[in-house]
Amino acid sequence: MSNGGEWAEIFVEDRQSASADFDEARVEAMASSRDLGAGIRVTVGDITGFAHTSDLTTNGLFEAAQAAAAVAKGGSQVKPIVLDGNGLAESSARILPESVSKTRKVELLEQTNDAARAENAAISQVNVRYSEGRRRILVANTDGLFNADDQTRTLLSVNCVATGDQGLQTGRETVGYTVGFELFEEHDVEAMARRAAARAVTKLAARPAPSGQLPVVIERGGGGVLFHEACGHGLEADLVNKGASVFRDRVGELVAAPSVTLVDDGTMGIEWGTVAIDDEGCPTQRNVLIEDGILTDYMWDHLRSRSAGRPASGNGRRQSYQHLPMVRMTNTFVTNGEAEPQDIITDTKNGVYVAQLGGGQVNTATGDFVFGMTEAYLIENGEITVPLREGNLIGNGPEVLQNIEVIGNDFAMGSPGTCGKDGQGVPVGDGQPTLRVAALTIGGTAS
Amino acid sequence: MSDTVELPDLANELVSLAHENEQIEVCVSRNRSTTVKAYSGEVESIRSGKSEAVGIRVIVDGQQGFATAGSLDRRVLSQVVEEARGNLQFAESDPHQGVASPDGVDSPDLDLVDPAVLHMSEEQKSSLAIELERRCLSADPRVSSVRTAAWSDGWGEFALASTTGISIYSEGGSCSVGVQPLAVEGNETQIGYAGDAARRPDSLDIDRVVTEAVEGATGMLGATKPISERLTVVLEPGVAAAFLGTIAGALTGDRVIKGRSPFAERLGEQVGASMLTLFDDPTNIDSLGADNHDGEGLAARKNMIIEKGVLAQFLHNSYTGRRVGVSSTGSAVRGPRSTPSVGVHALCLDPGTGDRDALFEKVVNGIFVRGVNGLHSGVNPVSGDFSVGAYGHKIRDGALAEPFSEATIASTLQRMLLDVVAIGGDFEFLPGGSGMASIAIEDVALSGM
Numbered sequence: 001m002s003n004g005g006e007w008a009e010i011f012v013e014d015r016q017s018a019s020a021d022f023d024e025a026r027v028e029a030m031a032s033s034r035d036l037g038a039g040i041r042v043t044v045g046d047i048t049g050f051a052h053t054s055d056l057t058t059n060g061l062f063e064a065a066q067a068a069a070a071v072a073k074g075g076s077q078v079k080p081i082v083l084d085g086n087g088l089a090e091s092s093a094r095i096l097p098e099s100v101s102k103t104r105k106v107e108l109l110e111q112t113n114d115a116a117r118a119e120n121a122a123i124s125q126v127n128v129r130y131s132e133g134r135r136r137i138l139v140a141n142t143d144g145l146f147n148a149d150d151q152t153r154t155l156l157s158v159n160c161v162a163t164g165d166q167g168l169q170t171g172r173e174t175v176g177y178t179v180g181f182e183l184f185e186e187h188d189v190e191a192m193a194r195r196a197a198a199r200a201v202t203k204l205a206a207r208p209a210p211s212g213q214l215p216v217v218i219e220r221g222g223g224g225v226l227f228h229e230a231c232g233h234g235l236e237a238d239l240v241n242k243g244a245s246v247f248r249d250r251v252g253e254l255v256a257a258p259s260v261t262l263v264d265d266g267t268m269g270i271e272w273g274t275v276a277i278d279d280e281g282c283p284t285q286r287n288v289l290i291e292d293g294i295l296t297d298y299m300w301d302h303l304r305s306r307s308a309g310r311p312a313s314g315n316g317r318r319q320s321y322q323h324l325p326m327v328r329m330t331n332t333f334v335t336n337g338e339a340e341p342q343d344i345i346t347d348t349k350n351g352v353y354v355a356q357l358g359g360g361q362v363n364t365a366t367g368d369f370v371f372g373m374t375e376a377y378l379i380e381n382g383e384i385t386v387p388l389r390e391g392n393l394i395g396n397g398p399e400v401l402q403n404i405e406v407i408g409n410d411f412a413m414g415s416p417g418t419c420g421k422d423g424q425g426v427p428v429g430d431g432q433p434t435l436r437v438a439a440l441t442i443g444g445t446a447s
Numbered sequence: 448m449s450d451t452v453e454l455p456d457l458a459n460e461l462v463s464l465a466h467e468n469e470q471i472e473v474c475v476s477r478n479r480s481t482t483v484k485a486y487s488g489e490v491e492s493i494r495s496g497k498s499e500a501v502g503i504r505v506i507v508d509g510q511q512g513f514a515t516a517g518s519l520d521r522r523v524l525s526q527v528v529e530e531a532r533g534n535l536q537f538a539e540s541d542p543h544q545g546v547a548s549p550d551g552v553d554s555p556d557l558d559l560v561d562p563a564v565l566h567m568s569e570e571q572k573s574s575l576a577i578e579l580e581r582r583c584l585s586a587d588p589r590v591s592s593v594r595t596a597a598w599s600d601g602w603g604e605f606a607l608a609s610t611t612g613i614s615i616y617s618e619g620g621s622c623s624v625g626v627q628p629l630a631v632e633g634n635e636t637q638i639g640y641a642g643d644a645a646r647r648p649d650s651l652d653i654d655r656v657v658t659e660a661v662e663g664a665t666g667m668l669g670a671t672k673p674i675s676e677r678l679t680v681v682l683e684p685g686v687a688a689a690f691l692g693t694i695a696g697a698l699t700g701d702r703v704i705k706g707r708s709p710f711a712e713r714l715g716e717q718v719g720a721s722m723l724t725l726f727d728d729p730t731n732i733d734s735l736g737a738d739n740h741d742g743e744g745l746a747a748r749k750n751m752i753i754e755k756g757v758l759a760q761f762l763h764n765s766y767t768g769r770r771v772g773v774s775s776t777g778s779a780v781r782g783p784r785s786t787p788s789v790g791v792h793a794l795c796l797d798p799g800t801g802d803r804d805a806l807f808e809k810v811v812n813g814i815f816v817r818g819v820n821g822l823h824s825g826v827n828p829v830s831g832d833f834s835v836g837a838y839g840h841k842i843r844d845g846a847l848a849e850p851f852s853e854a855t856i857a858s859t860l861q862r863m864l865l866d867v868v869a870i871g872g873d874f875e876f877l878p879g880g881s882g883m884a885s886i887a888i889e890d891v892a893l894s895g896m
Contacts, residue, residue, distance in 0.1 A: 024705060026539035028511075029786060032530045035517035039496075047489065052496035054518045067495050070569070102537045125706045161829055167709055170829045209834075211857065211894040212675040242486075243629055244594045244638060322496055358824040361836070365594075365629060365638035366667075368853045370836035372824025391834030392825030394855050394894075422595075441672075443825065443834040443855025445892040 008069070009041045009141035011279065012056070013321040016098065017133035022109035024125070025117075030102065037321040040068040043303070047071050052322045085146035087138055089276065093152035093180025097132035100181045105130055108156070108189060115190035116160050119197035122204060124168075125161035128193075132181075139281030147281035153272070153427060154183045155416060158196045164204035171199030172374065176416035177270040178427075199356070199375050202387050209376065209388040209444025215351035215405075216393065216440045217344055217379060221412030222356045224430025226437075227262055228332050228419070229360040229369035230397035231255070235289050235297075236315070236327040237304040239364050246367040246398055247295060255295045256401035259337050262290040264299055266314050266330030272416035273330040273429035277314070280325050284314035290401075301327045319424040329419060331429035337407025341434035344406055346382040352442055353377045353384045354393075359417070367397035370443075392443040400437055408434035454606035455616045457519065461503065462608045464528055470506040471528075472546040472609040472743075474783035475499075475519060480601035483569070485576035486593070493569065502783035505531040509540040515784045546609040547743035547765035550774060554739040554746040555730040559619040563647040564600050567622070572598045575624065579653065583628040586661040589668065594627040594638065600648075605783075613744035621646050621735060623878060624656055630664035637670070639663025644735055644878035663817065667838065670850035673895035679813035679868065680856055680891045681806060681842065684875055684883035686816050690833075691725060692794060692881065694860055697828045698752055699778070699789035700767025709831040709861055710758060719756040719864035722799065726751045727762065727778065728882075729792035736793030736880025742779035743787050750776045752791075753864075764789045795882035798874035803885055806871040808845040810887055815840045815847060816856065831860040837893075854895040863888050 018032040037054040038061060049071030051064040109128045116126045132154045140146045155176030162169050173196035175187045218226065234245040247255065256262070266284025268274050277283050280302045288296050300308070301316030304327060317328035345353065353376060360371030376388045413431035458473045465471040481495040501524060502515040512535025514527045580596035602620035607613065625642035641660035643651045682690060702708040710718060719725075729738045729747040738747045743765055751759040763771070764779035764787050779787035799806070807815065817839035825834040834857035841848040858866070871885035 020537070026541070027537055028539075028541075029513055030534035030537045031513040031515065031786070032534060033515045033517075033784065034523070034526075034530075037498075037517060046486075046491065048492035050492060050494040050496075052494075052498070054497070054499055064496075071490070071493055102534075106537050161707060163706070167831065168707070168829050170827060203830075209857075211892045213896060239594075242594045243592050243631075243636065244627075246636070322498060324492060324494055359821075360824055361820040363638060363820070365636045366852065368836070368838075370821035370825065370855070372821060372834075390825070390827050390830065390832040391857055392821045392836055392855050394821075394836045394853055396853055441853065441855060441894050441896075443836070443857050443892075443894045445834075445857045447675075447677075447892075 006044045007142050009139065009280070011039045011321055012138040013037060014136045015133065015320070017131065019129065019131040020105055020109060022113055022128040025113060027106055027109060035320065038064065039321040040064045041324065042068045042071060044071055048324065050324050081142050082144050083140055083146035084144045087146050087148045089148040089150040091150040091152060092178045095181040096152065097154055097181045098134065108184060112156065112158055112189045112193045115193035116158055116197040119194045120162070120201045122162040122164060122201050123160050123197050124163040127159040129157050131155050137279065141281065145281045147277050149276045151178065151275055152180050153178050154180055156189060158193050160197045160200040162200035162204050166204065169200050169203035169206070171196045171203065174415045176272055178272060178274045179270045203389070206387040206389045208446040209391045210352070210442050210446050211444045213439045213441050215348050215436060215438055217348055217351060217353045217434065217436045218432070219353070219355045220341065220408065220410045220434045221414040221431055223354060224333055224414045224432045225357050225360045225371050225417065227334055227432065228329060228428070228430050229362040229371055230395065230400050231262065232329050232332045233362050234364045234367065234397060235299055237298045237300045238327045240298050241304060245364045250295050251297065253295055254293050255398060256290050256293045257404040258293040259407050260290055260293050260401060260404055261288065261335045263288050263335060264315070264329050264332045268331045271331045271413055271429040272427050275330065278316045279318045280312070280316035282312045282314045282316060284330060287313045299327050299329065301325055317426045319426060323424050326422065328421065328426050329428050333413065333431035334407065334433065336409050336411045336433050339406045339408045341408040341410045344408055344434055344436050345379060345384060348379045348382060348436060351379040352388065353379050362397065368394065369397055370394045388444065393440045394443060395440045400440065403438040405436045405438050410434055454604050455608065455614060458606040458608035459614060461524060461528065462610055465610050468507055470546050470610050472504045472607070474502045474607045476603060476605045476783050478601060478603040480599065481572065482597060482599045483572045483576045485580045485596045488577060488581065490573045490577070500783040501527055502785065503527050503531045504546065504786060505535055506545055507535060509542050509544045510535045510538045511544050512538060513786050543766055543769040546611055547613060547745050547775060548611045549613060550745055552746040552748060552777070557730070557732050557737055557739055559617070559737065561646045563649070564620045564622045565602060567600065567648055579624055579626050579657070582657045583626055583661055586657055587630065587665050589630045589632055589665050590628045590661055591631040592629050594629060596626045597624065599623050607744045609744065615740045615744045617739060619646070622648050622651065624651055624653065626656060626660045628660050628664045630668055632668045635668060637664045637667040642878055667850045667852060670838065670852035672853045673841065673851040673893060675894045675896060677890055677892055679810050679887055679889040681810055681813060681815045681885055681887045683815065683817055683885050684873065685877055686819050687796065687886045688794070688877055688879065688881040688883045689819060689822055690863065691796060693826055693828055694864065695752060695791045695794050697860065698761055700761050700763040700771065701789045703761050704767055704770050707829045709829070713758050714761070716758055717756050718758045719753050720867040721756040722870055723753055723756050723864065723867050724797035725753040726795055727791040727793060728795050731793060734793035734876050734880050734882055735878065738792055741777040742781035745775055745777045747792060748777045750778065762789050762791065793880045793882065796870065796884055798872050798884040799870035800872045803871055803873045806869055806885055806887060807842050807847060809869045810842050811845050813842045814851065814893060815842055828860070833858050833860050833863060851895070854893055857892045857894065866890050
């Protein structure tokens with residue numbers, strides 16, 4: 001700081017991960033990886049300097065600090081800082097995956113594979129992937145902040161291919177939480193494998209999806225990504241500040257149907273997007289973004305909250321020590337409504353029922369967003385009928401929020417996800433009760 | 448610390464640790480990069496960093512273990528060797544598993560080292576980013592602000608060595624710019640994007656980046672949701688690259704062997720329109736994907752993939768090649784952090800003739816797709832289902848007309864190849880390394896209202 005930087009921060013990260021791929025009914029490869037490094041950030045006014053290094057010796061850190069501080073020209077005040085905190089953290093894991101034998105992990109892969117293959121003779125290929133990651137971070141800054149976190153995530157995913165007369169179809173299921181190997185005490189991998197296999201087999205009989213606008217019912221837990229894309233990104237303060245969000249200047253306005261309450265909550269149990277502190281050392285919290293349809297707040301990181309003169313919301317995240325933090329979501333979800341899920345289906349004359357959504361993407365400036373349906377069915381006369389082939393749905397965020405007609409009382413979180421923004425990926429969760437949107441454009445080929 | 452060690456020496460030193468029955472392959476790299484972003488006429492952020500990486504494969508009796516780390520520190524390196532050895536015991540033995548062996552093919556011996564990018568000062572980079580923003584703002588009164596105007600550059604060294612006697616080294620760098628202007632009219636905001644990348648700073652076409660980015664934003668003002676119908680779509684070169692890249696992925700040995708390709712049984716068959724010729728050519732220095740070697744250290748080479756619509760061959764690395772009894776096509780792709788997979792380095796399409804307007808004249812009625820989204824969520828390369836969000840312009844009476852947005856285009860990968868009706872002469876190498884032209888595909892479902 002002797003170069004006169006106004007504010008400075010050091011972020012140290014130690015990441016260990018391991019994975020195993022089971023393909024063609026055998027363990028293909030086991031891999032492990034280790035990364036240790038630091039990122040140093042210096043801000044002077046609105047200018048940020050950042051440098052990262054994997055060299056954690058005094059020399060290496062000093063060099064990085066100098067590179068980061070190069071933006072701070074002139075000035076040379078050195079002021080001592082008292083760090084507030086102890087830099088200790090509790091692990092999110094009860095059973096650290098690294099303490100579990102690799103043999104046990106291989107058994108898990110075999111068990112999952114066998115269950116998927118046994119489900120149906122049409123299953124022609126199964127890929128099971130296990131991964132574990134432990135990420136220890138330490139953040140200190142010139143405000144005196146000194147915080148640490150010890151994040152462990154464990155995940156198992158299964159991808160099935162079914163072969164039929166019309167070609168190949170795929171089915172996927174993933175289970176992943178911010179926990180250690182205890183994940184497999186609570187989750188039945190065989191049941192998950194059977195669901196993935198059944199999904200692929202069901203789709204062998206799928207028809208082309210319709211083309212055009214229809215009502216869409218989204219199964220609980222299957223479509224939180226809709227809100228992640230339709231408005232989540234648009235509520236990130238960095239995009240809002242730059243005028244790149246359709247939700248700019250709309251706090252206090254009715255932006256959604258009055259039944260919609262949207263929350264981003266980094267403290268939420270063991271969900272995939274849960275962290276004790278964000279990557280700027282700020283404790284995460286429950287942030288209500290939309291309450292009864294009214295926009296209440298955006299999400300904030302250090303830089304954006306400082307210039308707005310308000311507290312951060314625990315949403316400053318980064319992919320690794322090599323990246324600058326920015327505003328990111330954690331676990332984003334819509335809270336329960338009052339309708340019975342079955343009634344929502346019955347009350348839909350004709351439409352599409354989406355049981356599982358894939359990823360999505362949004363243009364925050366226009367609000368146009370897409371998301372993929374990986375398992376969907378036609379609704380005909382209030383009943384779920386034939387399965388549909390895969391495709392994207394497209395809608396406009398602000399319009400879709402207004403067009404949410406009914407929300408169920410059966411809230412569930414969905415599958416673990418990775419959210420990409422400006423080239424950085426971070427783990428996120430999402431969830432929602434069963435709900436119906438009055439109209440979305442279905443990107444199919446059938447007229 | 449490790450800056451003083453030559454990477455090939457380090458790689459070979461680690462390979463020499465191999466036990467008698469072991470195959471070892473070592474990849475090591477060192478990179479540095481800088482990104483400067485400008486906002487409101489000033490530097491917003493400068494990010495710089497150095498990174499190192501190592502990836503080691505150890506194979507004994509067909510069992511493979513892999514380990515990687517983000518450091519070339521000697522203590523870390525010996526741990527990585529041990530980790531890889533520890534991992535291999537749990538992999539099932541596969542007689543085809545192994546590192547690549549030299550195959551006698553000569554590398555194209557391209558000179559890819561151009562130090563010009565190393566001679567740029569931080570001030571020059573900053574003023575370029577600021578200038579990029581300023582030029583977008585002054586190009587059109589409707590441009591209200593610029594979300595990001597960025598300069599990036601990087602320089603890297605890479606060495607690979609193995610117990611089969613392969614030892615290669617490469618070095619080189621590149622630079623890029625990218626800009627996202629926002630255009631506002633009434634209550635409507637549209638965002639554009641354009642970028643360029645090159646080995647030398649003076650090869651960047653800033654004029655074109657500004658024009659494309661600004662037109663991308665202003666041209667979309669007033670866009671409406673189109674009527675759903677089947678029509679001919681013209682994919683601009685960047686979109687064509689995304690579509691054909693997905694096709695190329697489905698034509699890799701890995702997907703074919705594992706029953707994950709809709710084209711698995713179709714070698715030698717007519718899978719596309721006869722005007723369609725697709726190949727991978729990392730030996731063409733005009734592509735940023737050009738390289739002397741593939742990810743296993745074999746010579747890079749030109750590979751025909753689809754020739755006049757006929758499926759010519761599948762791409763292989765040494766493992767997938769051994770599985771089906773053919774040689775590697777030099778198509779291993781990987782960084783040090785992963786094991787070699789199979790893919791393209793510089794995917795190229797044989798262009799047609801005439802400019803883009805000539806292509807629109809052939810289409811008469813259709814759409815010109817300037818961008819797509821949801822490729823990761825709406826395209827299934829196993830089943831072939833293709834459905835993506837699209838925006839661009841209508842084509843009426845053979846000429847560009849009003850903009851459209853909030854729509855999807857859908858078909859299947861298999862049908863789209865056969866439904867190619869024209870290819871433009873507007874060939875260009877894209878920042879991602881592929882050489883593409885606009886392509887027109889008929890009978891695609893446009894979903895809107």
